Amino acid sequence: MSAVTATILENEMGARTKPATPDEGSRLGFRLTLPAQILVLFISAFPLLMQLYISVTDWSPLSGAGWWNAWEMWNSFANYTDLAADTRFWSALQRTAIVMLVCVPAEFLLGLALATLFADEFPGKRIFYSILLMPMMVVPAVAGYMFFMLFQSGGPVNDILSRIVGTPVTIAWLSDPNLALIAVMIADIWQWTPLMFLILLAGLVGVPEDQMKAATLLGANAWQRFTTIVLPKMKTIIIIALAIRVIENFKIFDTLYIMTGGGPGVATETISVYIYKVTTQDLIWGYVAAIALAILIVLSIVAVYAMKRMAKAREVPA
Amino acid sequence: MKRSVPFEIFRYAAILAAMAVTLVPILWMVSMAFKPIGEWSATGADLTWWPKQPTLTNFRFVFGESDNDLIVALDHTALKPILSSLLSAVFGTAIAMSAGTAAAYGLSRFGSGQNLPLALIQLRLFPPMAVMIPVMIMWAFLNLNDTWWGLALIYGIVTLPFAFWLMKTFFDDMLREIEEAALVEGCSRLRVFTRITLPMMRAPLASAALFVFILNWSDYLIALLLTTREWVTVPVYMASLSSSMTGQLYGAKAALGLIAAVPPVIMGIAIQRHLVRGLTFGALKQ
Numbered sequence: 001m002s003a004v005t006a007t008i009l010e011n012e013m014g015a016r017t018k019p020a021t022p023d024e025g026s027r028l029g030f031r032l033t034l035p036a037q038i039l040v041l042f043i044s045a046f047p048l049l050m051q052l053y054i055s056v057t058d059w060s061p062l063s064g065a066g067w068w069n070a071w072e073m074w075n076s077f078a079n080y081t082d083l084a085a086d087t088r089f090w091s092a093l094q095r096t097a098i099v100m101l102v103c104v105p106a107e108f109l110l111g112l113a114l115a116t117l118f119a120d121e122f123p124g125k126r127i128f129y130s131i132l133l134m135p136m137m138v139v140p141a142v143a144g145y146m147f148f149m150l151f152q153s154g155g156p157v158n159d160i161l162s163r164i165v166g167t168p169v170t171i172a173w174l175s176d177p178n179l180a181l182i183a184v185m186i187a188d189i190w191q192w193t194p195l196m197f198l199i200l201l202a203g204l205v206g207v208p209e210d211q212m213k214a215a216t217l218l219g220a221n222a223w224q225r226f227t228t229i230v231l232p233k234m235k236t237i238i239i240i241a242l243a244i245r246v247i248e249n250f251k252i253f254d255t256l257y258i259m260t261g262g263g264p265g266v267a268t269e270t271i272s273v274y275i276y277k278v279t280t281q282d283l284i285w286g287y288v289a290a291i292a293l294a295i296l297i298v299l300s301i302v303a304v305y306a307m308k309r310m311a312k313a314r315e316v317p318a
Numbered sequence: 319m320k321r322s323v324p325f326e327i328f329r330y331a332a333i334l335a336a337m338a339v340t341l342v343p344i345l346w347m348v349s350m351a352f353k354p355i356g357e358w359s360a361t362g363a364d365l366t367w368w369p370k371q372p373t374l375t376n377f378r379f380v381f382g383e384s385d386n387d388l389i390v391a392l393d394h395t396a397l398k399p400i401l402s403s404l405l406s407a408v409f410g411t412a413i414a415m416s417a418g419t420a421a422a423y424g425l426s427r428f429g430s431g432q433n434l435p436l437a438l439i440q441l442r443l444f445p446p447m448a449v450m451i452p453v454m455i456m457w458a459f460l461n462l463n464d465t466w467w468g469l470a471l472i473y474g475i476v477t478l479p480f481a482f483w484l485m486k487t488f489f490d491d492m493l494r495e496i497e498e499a500a501l502v503e504g505c506s507r508l509r510v511f512t513r514i515t516l517p518m519m520r521a522p523l524a525s526a527a528l529f530v531f532i533l534n535w536s537d538y539l540i541a542l543l544l545t546t547r548e549w550v551t552v553p554v555y556m557a558s559l560s561s562s563m564t565g566q567l568y569g570a571k572a573a574l575g576l577i578a579a580v581p582p583v584i585m586g587i588a589i590q591r592h593l594v595r596g597l598t599f600g601a602l603k604q
Contacts, residue, residue: 026430029427035421130587140538190340244598251447253539272445272447
């Protein structure tokens with residue numbers, strides 16, 4: 001592993017891209033980027049307009065009319081006002097936030113701790129490294145099924161607990177509202193701590209050795225070296241790692257849905273699960289479109305704000 | 319830096335603990351996949367951590383061989399889902415990689431498509447669940463529902479950001495001397511791209527393709543929404559493999575899970591070097 005270069009988004013685009021030569025180059029460039037442009041347009045512009053259109057109607061795939069006739073079911077902005085009063089939606093949002101606030105910091109701290117242990121060479125490092133990365137490569141749905149089995153009341157988790165306490169433990173993890181949420185969070189932490197570990201380790205090996213040595217000579221202890229040299233050097237990388245997990249964790253669906261199906265009741269129903277259920281069981285697609293659009297708008301605002309902040313942070317050399 | 323002996327002891331102890339936590343869930347599924355039906359849901363003192371009588375029955379069962387202990391017959395075997403997963407992931411990867419590589423080259427060398435980097439990041443930002451209604455309507459309109467090619471198309475679009483960003487950083491890092499020499503020799507720019515750059519980039523292309531394949535192969539939600547019966551993928555098939563009549567088919571599902579989990583784990587280890595770059599959209603290179 002060599003030094004780590006941290007460069008993000010436009011910064012890189014601006015510095016590295018050659019100015020287009022007017023002739024052959026720009027024509028070829030246009031043709032090469034065309035397929036990607038078409039795919040992006042195909043999946044963003046038209047679907048967004050359709051979503052906007054359907055979201056102000058009562059249209060459902062069962063209504064008999066094609067989606068283009070949805071205007072006949074125009075309901076002004078009832079979907080949006082319903083959404084504001086939809087307690088199931090708001091508690092799903094709240095649950096998603098709780099999962100995120102527990103999982104992302106836990107993954108970060110565990111990943112950072114592991115990365116610190118892997119910062120220098122030691123016998124067996126490569127094999128340990130490969131094995132510790134495995135969870136993030138397991139298909140999430142399969143990981144969900146693994147934890148579904150582990151958390152059965154007669155399953156291995158309770159078996160281990162029984163051996164520790166000495167008496168048989170038969171906790172019904174997945175049918176208790178509180179424990180089910182804990183179980184799905186454990187599964188998420190198991191699967192994604194390796195990602196934090198991987199990214200943070202890449203950042204950690206980029207911290208210059210000589211600075212650490214100098215600090216040691218000046219009498220700084222390990223904790224001081226960590227907080228004054230390592231953390232500031234890793235700031236950008238930490239932000240990137242956290243941003244990736246926050247984005248992905250917000251979407252949480254596969255593992256969770258396979259483990260609990262959002263249940264018991266609605267105890268583990270996150271935003272994605274809630275939308276999935278309204279889409280496939282209640283089939284009120286006009287309403288789903290409104291929810292989805294609201295989420296997209298909020299996320300876009302957050303994204304623009306975050307990118308501005310990141311652009312500002314980048315002006316200060318890391 | 320030299321570390322003290324107590325630190326080394328602590329390090330190995332901590333790593334071994336982490337290894338145990340990492341491996342137990344995986345090994346439990348592996349063990350379950352080889353357990354006979356009698357050991358599937360044995361509890362308490364009968365709980366077996368390793369199959370007492372290892373068997374391949376579970377694998378035979380998901381491929382359609384009837385089992386005396388299991389009265390259920392599958393309405394279709396795991397073969398078609400495996401084929402569906404393979405076809406949709408392979409062709410999805412092909413779509414993402416060809417569009418992504420071409421666009422990355424166009425931007426990296428000629429500055430075309432300046433909007434793409436951000437547009438593609440945004441594509442990745444949104445939860446798939448929040449854009450699936452129009453996609454489901456469009457796919458129904460185009461007769462793409464419940465087909466592997468319909469899945470391949472959406473996979474190609476969903477993983478396009480990764481293909482594009484990975485290839486862009488590879489192209490940016492590449493030495494330009496050979497390309498420039500060929501241009502001086504009178505090669506057209508297109509020829510330089512197809513005859514010189516692409517063959518030189520074979521290894522990065524392969525890593526990026528494997529990375530994208532893993533993502534496509536791992537999908538569950540999109541296949542759950544866009545396939546119903548004919549072309550369900552392995553994860554969807556696995557999840558549907560239990561009924562009120564049979565209860566959980568633990569062993570059979572574990573066998574399927576193992577089949578689904580093995581390819582990406584092997585590929586992931588093979589491209590370990592590029593994982594950081596891929597996962598951070600090229601923002602970090604290892």
